[in-house]
Amino acid sequence: MTRQSGILLHPTSLPSPYGIGDFGVEAYRFVDWLEKAGQHYWQILPLTIPDETGSPYASPSAMAGNWMLISPQILVCDNLLAAGDLPKKKPIGPINYGAIHKKRQALLKKSFEYFQANGTKKQKNHFKNWQNKQKGWLNDYALFTAVKEYYHGRPWPRWPHDLVHRRSQAMNHWTKKLKEQITFHKYCQWLFFRQWYYLRTYANHRHIKIIGDVPFFVCHDSVDVWSHQDMFKLNQRHLPTFVSGVPPDYFSSRGQIWNDPHYNWQYIEKNGFDWWIQRFKQALTIYDFIRLDHFRGYQAVWYIQRSRHTARHGHWEPVPGQKLFKALKKKIGKLPFIAEDLGIITREVTALRQQFGFPSTRILQFSFDGLPDNNHRPENYTADVVCYTGTHDNDTARGWITNSGKPEEVNNALNETMARPDEFAWKLIKIGLHSKADIFIAPLQDILNLGSEARLNKPGTKQKNWRWRYEADALTNTLAKKLRALTIMAQR
DSSP states (O other): OOSEEEEEOOGGGSOOTTSSOOSSHHHHHHHHHHHHTTOOEEEOOOOBOOOTTOOTTSOSOSSSBOGGGOOHHHHHHTTSSOGGGOOOOOOOOOOOHHHHHHHHHHHHHHHHHHHHHHOOHHHHHHHHHHHHHHHHHHHHHHHHHHHHHHTTTOOGGGSOHHHHTTOHHHHHHHHHHTHHHHHHHHHHHHHHHHHHHHHHHHHHHTTOEEEEEEOSOOOSSSHHHHHTGGGBOBOTTSOBSEEEEEOSBTTBTTOEEEEEEOBOHHHHHHTTTHHHHHHHHHHHHHOSEEEETTGGGGTEEEEEETTOSSSSSOEEEEOOHHHHHHHHHHHHOSOOEEEOOOSSOOHHHHHHHHHTTOOEEEEGGGGOSSOTTOTTSGGGOOSSEEEESOOTTSOOHHHIIIIISOHHHHHHHHHHHTOOGGGHHHHHHHHHHHSSOSEEEEEHHHHTTOOGGGOOOOTTOOSSOSOOOOOTTOSOHHHHHHHHHHHHHTTO
């Protein structure tokens, strides 16, 4: 990898004027600002549909895109929405996912009706051809979503027996019964991927590459589990026998229970890792690089009994990650992956990462425990590292130093950096830029020197996460020049 740097910002955090960040004007302005600031990477979180709390790591589909990111402005520009249906602009504020879900879906239904009545022959042919190319995942996704809406959100194991078991007669019946709604959900996906393609192409033409994110697990109440039940460890009631999570670590003293089902790796391997290959092939059509979330899961996973209330009690089960990556390499070729190797990392996890040459992840916030052999300390970096001031799961640098950090680590940090609390974020940025790491990434919150109010997610909690957005006037030319000068000085 070339020695470069970039910014971590999920598109939902863009200051679009319709309640949530989207692929509209502000996204293009952000790309322009990245170019001015001398950055070459835009890192984002999964572009999948989030759950009701806003988490993109708990999606009903591993393949479908978050249709709430579709820009109303671009719809009007593409003549896919009447100008009179454009929503009123609102002040920038935290995202209300319940409200935006209803409003954006209502708007997209207007767009769908407008497209049916006024879409050009070229647009309709493109939509038809796109459906055919994506049918491997799209048909199941659209049917799953339409049925789930019909039953007011009821989890799929509680659907009619024949539909739970995907009997052909039931599948045909519901496909015909919900034909219009199924087509609507396919239309939303077409819009999502169409708009994202425009935006990614714009970024690539400005020498900015996208670092995407592929979660390791998928949700139990998802189209992936419903349509591939043999691929997961489920009981006779179609519920997980054990659930996913991690034991206690620096993110949570109780550990974390994610409640996702575990994969049936014996079945998956027997079938040539087909689903995983399809998943990564699709991901590489929308990202330039992929962050492998929970990389240690490709070596072993933490099994927790479904009845447990904490993640402390569990056990590790092996995963055939080596065979999976070999299969991916054979089918895809070069694997532009970044390993998110945080948490409890063993020699076996490190060996797996090194075997396939995936860069490792380092977090500067974790470097102040006073231990000289701490691999998050910059002097211990090698070039095959992606260095961050913090991730989406960390507090902001300023929030950590003034609010949430452990007193001993905060004192170490202030003494080592010789920085005042209000200078600390930029001190970390300078340290990261000058480190040996090939890639340095800073969350935009640290570039803006914001406190805990701008934290995106706090692991182990479900309230008030994934809601932050920056103000439209925050990205100034002065800030771009400052970051560009430091980037050039660090020879990135």
